[in-house]
Amino acid sequence: MIPLHRAAAATLAWLGCGSAETTRDFASLNAEVREIVRGSCGSGAAPCHGPNPTARSLDFERLLESDTLWEAMADVQSCEYDTLPLVAPGEPERSWLMVKLTGQTDPDGRLRFDPDSSWVPAPDSCAVGVRGSYDFGTRMPEVGQLSPREIETFRAWILAGPPPTAQ
């Protein structure tokens, strides 16, 4: 008979919860995330992801240069859906970033997302008023789509990353 803990590990791995990615250390995941973000920026002259009023906390060009992507997202409130942090360390399912990377989209390309019924956006929320109701932008990256492996790398990065107070 298979010992219980081995059976449970196999089930979790099958669900994608215990994949090899989650055992990788933060430094190597961080390096990979940086490359994915850098790749999404393209070679255009415009600054990548900022300064932009609707993605205001995420000036990727500057954050890649200073290697502070994690610090800019960990426990930092999303501008679009201020109920969630951009990244909740250890909790991909509570991280706005994962919604932005994996969410379904409407035919017009806008992210399909139902906010909590009690949610009242801050007056300066990035989500307010684009179409007379709340709008949460597009799936990220704005152009193209990440591969399942790249998305898994982000998920593992969030699982492995330290809480900001531990840095």
Ligand code: HEM
């Ligand atoms: C892997 C690469 C990317 C990641 C991880 C990412 C992540 C995000 C996140 C988390 C937000 C929400 C910010 C908040 O709520 O405070 C956001 C917004 C935004 N991003 Fe990105 N992004 C990526 C690539 C891009 C690219 C390549 C572009 C432009 C060509 C872009 C343009 C924008 C814009 C315009 C917004 C605000 C409006 C909207 O959400 O659609 N992003 N991004």
